[in-house]
Amino acid sequence: MLHVNSPTGRALSWQQRAASLAPALPLGLVADLGMLLVAEQPLPTGTDAYTLFLREVAQLPVVATARSLGLNDLAVAAMLAHLAAGVPATDDLPPLLDHLATRLRTLAPADVRFLHAVATQTPGVAKVADLRGLRELLGVADFQHALFDEVLAFTPALADVDPGASMQTYTADGYGGLARSGSLDAIVPSEWALPSDLVAYRFLNGELLYYGHERPPERRPRLLLLLVQLGDAMAGDLEILAKAGALALARSGLAHGMAVQVISFDAAVHPPQGLARPTEVAALVRRSGQGRPDLLRVVGHVAAHLRAQASTYSQIEVCWCVHAQFGRDERAALAQISPDLRRQARSRVLFLSPGAPIAQPGVADLLADQWVSVGSAALYDAEEQARAIQALRDLAQPRRRVPPKAAASAPQRRVVVAAPRGDPVQPLLEQGAWEAAFDLLEPRARSGDAAARRWLALLIEGERGATTFAPLGLRLRAAGLLGVMGDPRLLDPQRGDAPLGGYWCHLPAGSFWFGDAQVGQLERQSLPYAFSIGRYLVTNSEYRRFLNAGGYQQREWWSANGWPFLQASESRFKSNGRQITHPWYWADPEYNQPNQPLVGISWWEAAAYCAWLTAQGRAAGWLGANDLIRLPTALEWEYAARGDQARRYPWGDAAPSAAHANFDQTQIGRTTPVGCFPQGAAACGALDLAGNVMEWLATPEDAPSHPTPLSDVDPDAQVLLSHAAFDDDASALRCGAHSESGPFARYLDRGFRMVLIRG
Structure with missing residues (x-):
């Protein structure tokens, strides 16, 4: 007799459910994979491909997490359907095993924890739509899974009642209450009296009878x-x-x-x-x-x-x-x-x-x-x-809430949450063994390991609530390596976010303090619209896409004054009579590393990149027809730097140190890769707002609180920049400190970041 809790019985359930959404896997493979996901199993010995596959799978962190959670059959079936998606149409075993192993390695423990949290709250008889929903959840971005997992982990059960206590597995009205689908423990007992082969046949063809659920009482819910x-x-x-x-x-x-x-x-x-x-x-x-x-x-x-x-x-x-x-x-x-x-x-x-x-x-x-x-x-x-x-x-609880006391504002430091847990580098980072962690990650990153790049990003910026960080020199080495291998923190123009997520820092409509307390009193300003600002300065690797797309040869991205500046057709543009085809320091190895901030560009070059990226975003679908990317105004930039408090510096009022920013006290003497000073983060999460480079703003020098952004600048006019670069002293790191310049200046201490405005 085929018992409900036997490996074969459970495997039949998993196979039937998974096959409703993805190509069917062999029953034996379903049984072995499923049992590995629900309990620790004795593993076969040998060197054949299948044995090696099972042994490799058993060691994956995601499988260990699944076992520790006690996944129900619905969650196991969803995972198997996810693994079977896109399975190669072949009878050869090795390609099938390679496909399954690859799909498993793309899952993180956070994915499984979130899957388990949702699957366990499924009321009553599971439906194909439920299985499809679970499989869709496995397709959500890594960082979203991790954040959901984090929130649900600290969100306790908010009621004393067990949700499962109200679930009934008997029918209230005889045969009319029976169903053709359900959980294994709801199968009508008489079905188990049939020969095991017939039970399996009826199970696979959806002919088994299941108890339905008790009718709700006759009262309004x-x-x-x-x-x-x-x-x-x-x-x-x-x-x-x-x-x-x-x-x-x-x-x-x-x-x-x-x-x-x-x-x-x-x-x-x-x-x-x-x-x-x-x-x-x-x-x-x-x-x-x-x-x-x-x-x-x-x-x-x-x-x-x-x-x-x-x-x-x-x-x-x-x-x-x-x-x-x-x-x-x-x-x-x-x-x-x-x-x-x-x-x-x-x-x-x-x-x-x-x-x-x-x-x-x-x-x-x-x-x-x-x-x-x-x-x-x-x-x-x-x-x-x-x-x-x-x-x-x-x-x-049904009682009136006493309003909470005000709490001090805390910086929303960027946290890399998408790195898979269970990795051998994790305990090293938790123990502060920074050098040992880097030594493990460097060869992995150079071999193309995406997880290693995520861990490097975490080493650079730290986890939520971190009070200790890797030494600055090691953070710079890690950032340099990320620049070469591909920095997952930077903007992908096809998706409108970084591969790790969190590229944009959101600022709601509201009021804030504006000005420079060193030269006068701060004043209260407000913006009637919400916007997002880039967490990082625009980097060389991001700007390279604009160059490679022919941005300097395409008139459509340039303002009325910007295009003739490139052509050097008029002496008033001060371009020394040479046609401009790239930023001034583009070939200088001191400033052209991939994730260093772009420098040596005029105001018009920064604005042209924003126009080009706006078009890319609209074409890719992450920007609407009325949305745009542009340079920030001075109002927007200071709101991002200060938040809703009268901060002297983006991180607060503490005196600047080499932990906060790249300025003369760090004695580096040039720009550093973006995001290497997490302790200098603003309340919104933006990094490098103080130090590294000055930033072009869309505000005229003679009207710093002017709310309308500049769309073009006359060559004889002056525009504002945020005032703090790698060669400035601590006094220049103030939120309200500004510099001014003609738009044509292409110096090594100025770059830009962007804002995203929804139309």
Whole structure:
């Protein structure tokens, strides 16, 4: 008899489910791979290809993680379907094994942990759509998996009820309650009385009978409606926190027997969906938003949805997951319509903010009966993480939240999260054995190992909450190696982000301090729009794409003054009568390493690159028709450097040291690869805002607070630059320090970074 928990019985289940989405793998191979994923197995001895394959697979970190989690059958089947995707059409075993091993090596432990977290919350009988949803989740970017895993790890079970306790595996109404699909433990016992061959045949052909689920009691259920903000203001860590917070609250609602719906919104309001099954979780996780939400439209949509659901549910609770500044500009209008919304349903809000939590979000008193505030610092600071855990627990309980005390703002230091755990270099980095770690990584990186490059990026910039870092000299060596082998931190123009993610640092619309306290009082300025600024200065390798695409020969990228500057047709452009075909220091080995910041360019050359990249982004689909890349204004640059505080330097008020920036005190005497000074990060996460090179700005010298960016510059005019380069002293590192120059200057101490503006 074929028993449900026998290896063959489980393998049949895995094979049947995986084959619904991908080419079928041989049953024996499914059994061996599946059992390796769920429990430690005795391995065969020998030197044949299949034995070597099994032994290699058993040593992979992702397999060890899977075993430690106790994956359920649905998760195992999803992994097998993922591995079988694109399997070569051949009867030869070696190509098949190579394909499976390659696919396995692309998975990280974080992928499996996230898969397990979603698979275990699947209610009732699993469907093919659930399996497809799990497989889709394995296709999400590495860094997103790792962040979701990180958030879900510190997000406790928010309810005392076991979600599985309410699952029934018997039918309430006889034969009409039976089904043709389900979990193995729901198979009708009489099926096991059949000969094992017949059981296997009926199983593979979907003919086995399964118990259905008990009918719900004849009473109206309760509804938890989650409202999740996406869009420009939530880009990066805040979007991950919002989605993970929604998943945690959904678990709580499901565990308490509530129906759960989610409505996400950005510039549009998306239709409601469930959040219980993997296919629904995948839909939310994979959805990305653009633009700025219209608060009144969102509230009107929610109010209409609540009225439509009122006859179906005995009680409705609403929980918002939104930016802390959500609705601030529409406060007066919200005050008119919020009473009606709150009469229809009890409201709770999870307010999210960059850095530390905000003590009093703008519309907390209008939007909710109960609210909590969580900052993205919870992703990397243990104390903030503890506060976030308690805040989410409070939010899941039906009692009024006491507003939290204001917390000091913490820098959102860039963290490389996509490196696979379980790698032998991991303990070395954790122990601070920097040289030993580099010695292991260097040959791997030179051989093309992508994971080694990710670990090198982590060695350079450190993990969240890190207080110790590799010595500067070693960080520079690691960065130099990344430059040669391919730096995964830099922008890919086809996807609009770095391979590691996190290239853009988001700044919401808001007010901030502007000016230079050394020469006068700071003044309060505001920007009515959100934007993103590059985490790094534009590098030589990124600019090379523009050169290779013929950028200096194509008129369309150049302004009215920029094009004749290249041609040297007029002496007033001060180009010494020579046609310009590349940056001034392009051939100088002191300044032309791939991930050093580009230098020796005029204002017009920087602006032309931005115009070209805008066209690339629109063609690739990550920029809309009205979105653009350009140089930052002085207002935007200082907002990125200071955040919402009156900081003297991007990292705070601490006196500059060689740990913060590349300036004269470091005694390097030239530019360094970007991102090598993580302790000098601004609150938004941008690096090298002080030191390394001065940065061209889209602001005239005589109007530093002018909000409109320059689209061209007259050769006789002066424009602003941020003032701090590798050869400047500490006094030049102030956030408000500026220099000015004619646009034609092509010196070795100036470069640029970009801002992304959504239309």
